[in-house]
Each structure stands twice: as C-alpha cells, then as structure tokens.
Amino acid sequence: MEIPAINLKAIVLVHWLLTVWGCMAWLPSSFAWGNFSVLAVGVWAIAQRDSIDAVLMFLIGMTVTILTDIIHFGIYYPLSELVAERGRDTFRFSAGMAILSLLLKPVSCFFVYQMYRERGGDYNVNFGFPSVTRNRDAYQSIDQQDQSTSSPNPFNQAQDSKSGARSY
Numbered sequence: 011m012e013i014p015a016i017n018l019k020a021i022v023l024v025h026w027l028l029t030v031w032g033c034m035a036w037l038p039s040s041f042a043w044g045n046f047s048v049l050a051v052g053v054w055a056i057a058q059r060d061s062i063d064a065v066l067m068f069l070i071g072m073t074v075t076i077l078t079d080i081i082h083f084g085i086y087y088p089l090s091e092l093v094a095e096r097g098r099d100t101f102r103f104s105a106g107m108a109i110l111s112l113l114l115k116p117v118s119c120f121f122v123y124q125m126y127r128e129r130g131g132d133y134n135v136n137f138g139f140p141s142v143t144r145n146r147d148a149y150q151s152i153d154q155q156d157q158s159t160s161s162p163n164p165f166n167q168a169q170d171s172k173s174g175a176r177s178y
Contacts, residue, residue, distance in 0.1 A: 033108075
C-alpha cells in the first residue's frame with residue numbers, strides 16, 4: 011500500500027485556517043503564539059525545499075503543540091453554563107475548529123515525517139548523543155596483517171647501527 015503524497019503547503023494552510031478559527035472565542039494568546047510559530051517554521055520548510063532541518067523542526071513543533079493544545083483545552087475550556095447565551099454559537103464553532111486541528115495534527119505529523127524521509131532524513135531521529143552499535147563491518151581483524159607496508163618496522167624509523175646515545 012502506497013502512502014498518498016500530501017503537499018506541505020496544504021498541511022500548513024489547513025492548520026493555519028483551523029488555528030485562526032480556533033482562536034476566535036476562548037483560547038488564550040499562548041495557544042495562538044505557539045501554533046502560529048510552528049506554522050512559521052512550516053513556511054520555512056516550504057520555502058527551502060531541500061532543507062532537512064526545516065522539516066524536522068516543523069515535525070518536532072507539531073508534536074509539541076499536540077501536548078500544549080491538550081493542556082490549553084484542559085485548563086481554559088469553560089463550563090457550559092459560564093458561556094453567555096449570545097456567544098454560545100461562536101464558542102461552539104471555535105472549540106470545534108480547535109479540536110479538529112488537534113485531531114488532525116497526528117495525521118499531519120505522519121505526512122511531515124514522510125517528507126522528512128524523502129528529503130534525506132534518517133529513519134531514526136539522532137539528537138547527537140553517542141550510541142553503541144553492533145555494526146562491525148568497518149573494523150579490520152587484528153589477525154590479518156596489512157601487506158602494503160614495505161618495512162617490518164611500523165614506525166618507519168631508521169635503524170641506528172650504533173647502540174649508543176642519539177643526538178637530536
């Protein structure tokens with residue numbers, strides 16, 4: 011089964027629109043700042059088509075905003091009786107769009123990860139920490155001697171015929 015190719019522009023546009031609609035009624039400015047900052051990194055990933063770093067930062071930002079969106083919804087979602095009757099429809103629309111954005115983010119992260127791999131990223135994300143591997147293809151065995159050296163002396167120093175002190 012082949013994964014359909016989703017354009018990065020479509021992902022950024024859909025999340026931008028849902029974030030704008032989600033910020034209409036009840037979410038704090040920290041929700042907007044976090045999501046719009048990540049979407050700005052997404053615009054950077056669109057502008058630099060060969061950049062692996064831009065796509066990786068966009069992917070990491072999207073995964074972080076999943077967590078922050080859940081925290082924002084848990085803290086700022088008002089009780090239904092606290093919402094004024096006049097703004098109830100606006101609140102419902104705004105909450106629905108913010109929740110839809112949150113539900114689409116894991117799917118978007120999957121497609122952004124596919125783009126990361128297409129641009130040459132590794133399958134595993136390396137943060138620069140040293141790791142131990144079992145791949146020993148690059149090692150030479152100690153039992154085999156290299157035949158390319160011409161002298162048996164590995165340090166290639168000239169042998170003195172005198173056993174006395176050397177002058178430097």
